[in-house]
Amino acid sequence: MKLITAVIKPFKLDDAKEAVVAAGAKGITVSEVRGFGRQGGHTETYRGAEYRIDFIPKVKLELLVDDEAVDTVVSALASAVSTGKIGDGKIWVTSVDQVVRIRTGERGPDAL
Amino acid sequence: MKLITAVIKPFKLDDAKEAVVAAGAKGITVSEVRGFGRQGGHTETYRGAEYRIDFIPKVKLELLVDDEAVDTVVSALASAVSTGKIGDGKIWVTSVDQVVRIRTGERGPDAL
Amino acid sequence: MKLITAVIKPFKLDDAKEAVVAAGAKGITVSEVRGFGRQGGHTETYRGAEYRIDFIPKVKLELLVDDEAVDTVVSALASAVSTGKIGDGKIWVTSVDQVVRIRTGERGPDAL
Amino acid sequence: MDSGSLAWVLISAALVLFMIPGLALFYGGMDRSRHVLNMLMMNLYCALVVPIVWVVVGFSLASGSNDWIGNFDFAFLKDIGIEDGGGQIATIAFLGMFAAITPALISGAVADRMKFSAWAIFVPLWSLLVYVPVFKWVYGGWLGDRGSLDFAGGTAIHVNAGIAALAAVLVLGKRKGWPREAMPPHSMPLVIIGTGILWFGWFGFNAGSALAANGQAAQAFMNTFLAAAAAGLAWIVVEWLRDGHPTTLGAASGIVAGLVAVTPAAGYVSGMAPIFIGLIAGVVCCYAVRIKFKLGFDDALDVVGVHFVGGLVGSLTIGFFANPEFFAGEFHAGIFYDGGWGLLGEQALANLAAIVWSFVITGVLMLGLKKTIGIRVSDQAEAEGLDVTEHAETAYH
Amino acid sequence: MDSGSLAWVLISAALVLFMIPGLALFYGGMDRSRHVLNMLMMNLYCALVVPIVWVVVGFSLASGSNDWIGNFDFAFLKDIGIEDGGGQIATIAFLGMFAAITPALISGAVADRMKFSAWAIFVPLWSLLVYVPVFKWVYGGWLGDRGSLDFAGGTAIHVNAGIAALAAVLVLGKRKGWPREAMPPHSMPLVIIGTGILWFGWFGFNAGSALAANGQAAQAFMNTFLAAAAAGLAWIVVEWLRDGHPTTLGAASGIVAGLVAVTPAAGYVSGMAPIFIGLIAGVVCCYAVRIKFKLGFDDALDVVGVHFVGGLVGSLTIGFFANPEFFAGEFHAGIFYDGGWGLLGEQALANLAAIVWSFVITGVLMLGLKKTIGIRVSDQAEAEGLDVTEHAETAYH
Amino acid sequence: MDSGSLAWVLISAALVLFMIPGLALFYGGMDRSRHVLNMLMMNLYCALVVPIVWVVVGFSLASGSNDWIGNFDFAFLKDIGIEDGGGQIATIAFLGMFAAITPALISGAVADRMKFSAWAIFVPLWSLLVYVPVFKWVYGGWLGDRGSLDFAGGTAIHVNAGIAALAAVLVLGKRKGWPREAMPPHSMPLVIIGTGILWFGWFGFNAGSALAANGQAAQAFMNTFLAAAAAGLAWIVVEWLRDGHPTTLGAASGIVAGLVAVTPAAGYVSGMAPIFIGLIAGVVCCYAVRIKFKLGFDDALDVVGVHFVGGLVGSLTIGFFANPEFFAGEFHAGIFYDGGWGLLGEQALANLAAIVWSFVITGVLMLGLKKTIGIRVSDQAEAEGLDVTEHAETAYH
Ligand SMILES: Nc1ncnc2c1ncn2[C@@H]1O[C@H](COP(=O)(O)OP(=O)(O)O)[C@@H](O)[C@H]1O
Ligand SMILES: Nc1ncnc2c1ncn2[C@@H]1O[C@H](COP(=O)(O)OP(=O)(O)O)[C@@H](O)[C@H]1O
Numbered sequence A, B, C: 001m002k003l004i005t006a007v008i009k010p011f012k013l014d015d016a017k018e019a020v021v022a023a024g025a026k027g028i029t030v031s032e033v034r035g036f037g038r039q040g041g042h043t044e045t046y047r048g049a050e051y052r053i054d055f056i057p058k059v060k061l062e063l064l065v066d067d068e069a070v071d072t073v074v075s076a077l078a079s080a081v082s083t084g085k086i087g088d089g090k091i092w093v094t095s096v097d098q099v100v101r102i103r104t105g106e107r108g109p110d111a112l
Numbered sequence D, E, F: 001m002d003s004g005s006l007a008w009v010l011i012s013a014a015l016v017l018f019m020i021p022g023l024a025l026f027y028g029g030m031d032r033s034r035h036v037l038n039m040l041m042m043n044l045y046c047a048l049v050v051p052i053v054w055v056v057v058g059f060s061l062a063s064g065s066n067d068w069i070g071n072f073d074f075a076f077l078k079d080i081g082i083e084d085g086g087g088q089i090a091t092i093a094f095l096g097m098f099a100a101i102t103p104a105l106i107s108g109a110v111a112d113r114m115k116f117s118a119w120a121i122f123v124p125l126w127s128l129l130v131y132v133p134v135f136k137w138v139y140g141g142w143l144g145d146r147g148s149l150d151f152a153g154g155t156a157i158h159v160n161a162g163i164a165a166l167a168a169v170l171v172l173g174k175r176k177g178w179p180r181e182a183m184p185p186h187s188m189p190l191v192i193i194g195t196g197i198l199w200f201g202w203f204g205f206n207a208g209s210a211l212a213a214n215g216q217a218a219q220a221f222m223n224t225f226l227a228a229a230a231a232g233l234a235w236i237v238v239e240w241l242r243d244g245h246p247t248t249l250g251a252a253s254g255i256v257a258g259l260v261a262v263t264p265a266a267g268y269v270s271g272m273a274p275i276f277i278g279l280i281a282g283v284v285c286c287y288a289v290r291i292k293f294k295l296g297f298d299d300a301l302d303v304v305g306v307h308f309v310g311g312l313v314g315s316l317t318i319g320f321f322a323n324p325e326f327f328a329g330e331f332h333a334g335i336f337y338d339g340g341w342g343l344l345g346e347q348a349l350a351n352l353a354a355i356v357w358s359f360v361i362t363g364v365l366m367l368g369l370k371k372t373i374g375i376r377v378s379d380q381a382e383a384e385g386l387d388v389t390e391h392a393e394t395a396y397h
């Protein structure tokens, strides 16, 4: 099993959800994050003092998927959230040793 | 070393903490997340317009543990937070290459 | 490719960012988390009722880096955020199978 | 009513109305974030339904020469005009605000677990069956006639709502997880916004109760100022000595406790008396809010500890501090002004009567609702939050 | 003006000023968190620029004996002193608050996509070209002279700003993603803070419009109290029956709808009339806020559904409920008081005139701005949030 | 005092009290979230302790015929009754609010690092040693007698507290990380809630200082309205031109700067003068808040830049704009009204005297506290947040 993590632009969350569900994902865990990267941040000014804000709001998605589903889900996700503009974000995939569904105690792919 | 990640119902956080500490875990990192899965969401209504909210509040736990502690901790955690109702959440385990305790610079299992 | 995750004290975020950028990191994803560990928490009192708060505010950094950059970044990060006081936090490293830059579709090290 | 007094009564009435969202925010900030809208709604609802009930029949039943209850002569505000320059209409509006905020006080006790449908029925019934009679007894009924004093509603409002809160939670039961689970305020700044509005509005509540811009109003104003300050100070000093830290919630709670305590006394005491009343209320209420843990009733936001106990403290201290000479007033003097124990006895009796009636009728009302439509949400709804389950909303997005 | 009336007008004026941040918070809470400061700024800005415009030339143009527009006699407050005891100065300040809050109402419609530079120009121009003439026609111009009634600004303020909001959004276009994307309020507690301030302040708005502490002020006060309560109640009952849940935003919206509706009527109706006006406004506006989805115009925070429709409801119901006998007033009676259909006709005409003028001039103004400096931020700015792009700030850190 | 004036003074006093939580929220919103409760507490605490100090001895020391300091004749409000209809009691309460809010202003400067225990001692001592004497000199003492003008506390309150803030932070030292680290406001909506309350309350502060509902009150009201608007406008225009964006915090800061500046002038200027005063204050303060970066003193929330500088601007502009003819008043005319340079000289002297006394005594007081109980929390507490370490609370859960 694999864990797909994606950091995307916040307003793309709905599109992302629809795309991964269509691609067969059964669940998603989402967190509010802030990202620093090529996109650069912005400047805020309070009483004339400028503050550089390097971290901009992003949303992080975590999806546990079957090994064979990884490519489909990653592609579906990537194309759903891409705007072609800098700051679209990253997707990365890591290996998962074990998954447990708490409610039932099921383990492995059945637990997804 | 392994990283145990669990997504659970928010009101189970205290129970989870007690269970994993009893099972020998030395630390936990917690984040507020929102989850989408079989549980389904709810509908909100603002001035007569219905919005479907698919993501419901969950809490994510991350625990770094020794290889041998994984099973004990996962089982303890799973049984502590299970309510038997849909939406109880998932636990997953991934492998960790290296751990560093920042304060001391210790590495490996000592750093947990 | 590797994913470096670090849980640090919130007020060390700026130092951390500067250190890892200097060490060659191209991006960071940050989340607000709460941590439980040796540091212990604090007690809050509301209308005479004491509540034990075990989880204290921390910041979590995630950095995708090239295999060869791991050690430099980890060391730079560790020394930048260390105060020598309990609660400085952890850094851990996991292996990443694949990385995709959403904007371009690039994969692998080029996507970092 | 001359134009200056009318201006004062009108602005005072607006101030009391403002206290309702103030109270909602005070309570809402102390609540947890998944229940806060339900708390706000319980309060707002009182401001929606009670005014209608008040002008349709409540005011009429609270008036009249009978000792126990009024009649229907003024139902639908019949025959009430503005030939008098507006004084009567202004007074009825002012009193309508009082009627609206009183049941709102109770919401803090039943927080986080009561069905909104049950609350929706409870509020107008409670207004008519509990608030109106007690109000009538105290102002122009048998209790007032005997000589008991209640300037702006210590007995009629705070003791009344406070004991009703106790009856209500005894029927309703505890929140899941209480007292084991920590349930800290989700937004202290909201609590302070509420506290600020309450203190501000309370000047209208108390000094407006003179129903004129006169010396009594001015003194009631000064008393309101000083008692709140003294009680807030007392509360944080107790905390500092006892728990090690003075807290913001303590300061806010002390201010409210002082305001509650000075309410019945505001137009009858003078000089340093409000400071003593405030100090006593601050200390006593700071301890009283812990009784619920001992006795095991889940008064979520301390309506009993602050309003019942604070109201009682204020009402009884009148028995000591009432000073008719200062006001050139026709009321009984307190013990410290050579009035003897009589007034204190009347104060005790008045509160006792209010307590018994309010506790019994509220209990019966809650039991009736429990047997019929039910008063408590499901455990699942309580866990998920009443905002979503009762109102299909979430406070923060 | 005697001292009691002056006190009342001054505090009323302060209350109306307070409504501007109240409105800002009401709107800002409903907004999404990345645009909230822009919303607050659009409102605050009205309170910064309009007062200056008002005393420099606005008041003067809104006064005078001409039927259509005033002159420059009082520009820069020339010759206006305090020999009258301050009444005139107080009245000009009071009216200046009205002038300031009226364009602020429009901000809720154009939320989240309008360039602040365009808004900065729009507001003073709209005040002079739309608000001042309509105000003049209604108060001391051809519409008022014909006998139409508008106590505190139903036509001159709410219908006027409401229809201007419609014109503005038709030119401006929809927010990206509307109506597909959910755009729930980011902070309901802020909405309730705003609602509380609005209700509180509206007592000054309506009852202060008597420009004296007298019987009419008292009755206007009572009407403001009752109509808001009734409308809030009606709105949540409709929601409960129709959608399954009474909502906090519904209660707040109903209160505001009732306040809007009673505004033109406050000094002309009595008895249970405000309750009926409130009930009608609550039901009608609760349905009216959904029209935008049918017709496809993006009135972000329902300025049309609440202010235009609510104002119209209130203004037309005067045709039924106006009761000169009660006030010993010189105005036409409504249908229910044997006044016949004449008043209703005048009310319809007055609103029609205001609607046509406001819609056309606002539309032309927005089109002019669109052709010149542009009125809309870039799509990127809209996605990133106007707080950062227009104001270099973020609401929460 | 007639009933209309009494109504006006009472509501004005309530408005000034309301400014204390308003100020707390204004400051608290600008603060970082881990220190916000400490900020709220520092402000609330002033409202708890100063009223007591004021009636026990403060008012008495601030009264009397001596040129420098009063006596103990009115300690414990001895012999102060309501035979006069309440005017005296109302005035003492009104002035008590002023006494309470003045030290609260200082809290914004010492934010995020001062021990609460030190603050708890500092406030009552500062009230007695700094506020009371300066107040006495200005109102019924040597400075006022010489002819300097200060309608509602420009010198006695804003300049006084502003320079004390400077002395305090010089002793206290900088916050860790300042100015390197960004310390943006944690909640701008809180700042705007505070700003709204402050503007609203300031009408009582300034127009209430006429101590009557009369023409001077009305003009002070109008001036308060216009100066705040003009200063807010000026501030955002400067920002727009200089920094590229008009900001919400800029609008709020400008409003407050305008209110501060018009405070001493409110009852002495007329016509377009408040607009000029506001414009000057807006521009000057917008630049003044940056001085701290140049000079390196950590005045966290710009008490010096807004209150000291704004107060000074307002106080000195009186020397130009004072218009006794308009008010039929007995005071000196300003330069623009052919009064010559005399008044300006008196204004300068009065402020100089206040500045020297306040700076020196505040500095000595802070040094004394530093040497004894200590004034600064540990670095660790500063990092963790004063809410938890000083008050065992957290603002948001
Ligand atoms: N090396 C990295 N490690 C972790 N997160 C990254 C990394 N690079 C980028 N990110 C995340 O992806 C977001 C977008 O990256 P950015 O470099 O701005 O644009 P793009 O994805 O178009 O190259 C960042 O805000 C950050 O959250
Ligand atoms: N495939 C998945 N990947 C990531 N997170 C998941 C996945 N499936 C479920 N989750 C998380 O677990 C939570 C509970 O899952 P859900 O399917 O609702 O119920 P259950 O755990 O009882 O099967 C979700 O809200 C989500 O946060």
Ligand SMILES: Nc1ncnc2c1ncn2[C@@H]1O[C@H](COP(=O)(O)OP(=O)(O)O)[C@@H](O)[C@H]1O
Pocket: B025, B026, B027, B028, B029, B030, B062, B063, B064, B065, B101, B102, B103, B112, C007, C034, C035, C036, C037, C038, C039, C040, C056, C058, C085, C086, C087, C088, C089, C090
């Ligand atoms: N075993 C662990 N698993 C996950 N997170 C941990 C673990 N141990 C510590 N942490 C995180 O690191 C933070 C600091 O750890 P702590 O034990 O308090 O101090 P130190 O890092 O100095 O040993 C904790 O607050 C928690 O967020």
